[in-house]
Amino acid sequence: MVATWQRTDTGYTGVEPTEEWAREVRRLLDERDAVLLAHNYQLPEIQDIADHTGDSLALSRIAAKSTASTIVFCGVHFMAETAKILSPEKTVLIPDERAGCSLADSITAEQLRAWKAEHPGAVVVSYVNTTADVKAETDICCTSSNAVEVVRSIPEEQEVLFCPDQFLGAHVKRETGRENLHVWAGECHVHAGINGPELAERAEQNPQADLFIHPECGCATSALYLAGEGTVPAERVKILSTGGMLDAARRTGASSVLVATEVGMLHQLRRAAPEVDFQPVNDRASCRYMKMITPAALLRCLREGADEVDVDPEIAKRARDSVERMIAIGNPGSGE
Numbered sequence: 001m002v003a004t005w006q007r008t009d010t011g012y013t014g015v016e017p018t019e020e021w022a023r024e025v026r027r028l029l030d031e032r033d034a035v036l037l038a039h040n041y042q043l044p045e046i047q048d049i050a051d052h053t054g055d056s057l058a059l060s061r062i063a064a065k066s067t068a069s070t071i072v073f074c075g076v077h078f079m080a081e082t083a084k085i086l087s088p089e090k091t092v093l094i095p096d097e098r099a100g101c102s103l104a105d106s107i108t109a110e111q112l113r114a115w116k117a118e119h120p121g122a123v124v125v126s127y128v129n130t131t132a133d134v135k136a137e138t139d140i141c142c143t144s145s146n147a148v149e150v151v152r153s154i155p156e157e158q159e160v161l162f163c164p165d166q167f168l169g170a171h172v173k174r175e176t177g178r179e180n181l182h183v184w185a186g187e188c189h190v191h192a193g194i195n196g197p198e199l200a201e202r203a204e205q206n207p208q209a210d211l212f213i214h215p216e217c218g219c220a221t222s223a224l225y226l227a228g229e230g231t232v233p234a235e236r237v238k239i240l241s242t243g244g245m246l247d248a249a250r251r252t253g254a255s256s257v258l259v260a261t262e263v264g265m266l267h268q269l270r271r272a273a274p275e276v277d278f279q280p281v282n283d284r285a286s287c288r289y290m291k292m293i294t295p296a297a298l299l300r301c302l303r304e305g306a307d308e309v310d311v312d313p314e315i316a317k318r319a320r321d322s323v324e325r326m327i328a329i330g331n332p333g334s335g336e
């Protein structure tokens with residue numbers, strides 16, 4: 001019998017990811033008619049036992065298509081909410097509902113309503129890393145793959161409010177050259193911590209390496225600057241979502257790649273292209289919320305059917321509309 005868990009302030013502990021644990025997880029998944037989804041930033045043992053791994057939006061779309069009646073979402077809370085928004089008839093469980101997100105928390109629905117009141121007629125574009133309440137106040141959602149395309153679909157003369165990520169917003173502003181795009185000053189503490197000087201130093205030490213940069217990173221601007229200055233050849237700098245990184249990993253001709261995003265991503269990249277040496281730009285870039293989904297938390301979730309994620313049906317409908325408007329524009333690509 002697998003040992004039982006303890007609840008602590010930083011998560012559930014006390015269970016090792018043994019073969020016995022894996023068998024028990026699979027047995028309980030069958031018993032609950034559940035599909036197990038894991039985000040790319042999850043612990044390797046959680047990624048390895050999942051039915052599907054991927055970015056937040058891809059996983060939510062897999063959840064909606066799945067015939068399973070229960071979705072167990074190993075990721076942070078807004079991701080499980082997005083799965084519930086797209087699959088309102090299914091039971092959605094998250095192994096620890098305390099797994100939040102500093103980026104999603106950087107804007108509330110109330111703050112967004114006040115911002116909209118200051119810019120009547122503006123179109124609100126929100127990154128998928130937002131709560132259901134914020135999505136319900138949004139006109140069009142976007143991912144890091146399609147943010148530029150979504151903003152380009154809005155008539156030139158209309159103001160745009162872009163939230164919550166300032167680095168992704170700066171990237172969109174640079175690409176579209178749009179002056180009437182206002183950017184909310186939110187950030188993810190993990191990505192913001194991957195900074196320009198660190199990137200420049202690592203790039204200098206590894207002159208042959210490709211650079212895979214997530215646009216939420218504090219270093220995204222520096223990467224473009226380094227390319228512009230010729231410090232790093234422009235073709236070696238790739239600004240990519242997590243899903244885009246996996247595609248690029250399979251195609252890269254480089255023998256080594258420096259990766260600027262949460263370190264959990266390295267597990268998928270190394271699996272996708274074992275012959276390439278993937279190294280983190282900052283090996284401390286670990287999201288403590290993502291890492292709250294421990295083997296103990298997953299076991300508890302499956303044994304107890306908790307924590308269940310629910311979204312008010314009216315909020316869910318309005319939030320779903322903003323996601324569907326994005327999908328109608330095309331190329332939803334991937335989220336975080």
Ligand code: SF4
Binds near residue numbers: 262287
């Ligand atoms: S890495 Fe940042 S954006 Fe992603 S879940 Fe953690 S806090 Fe949120």
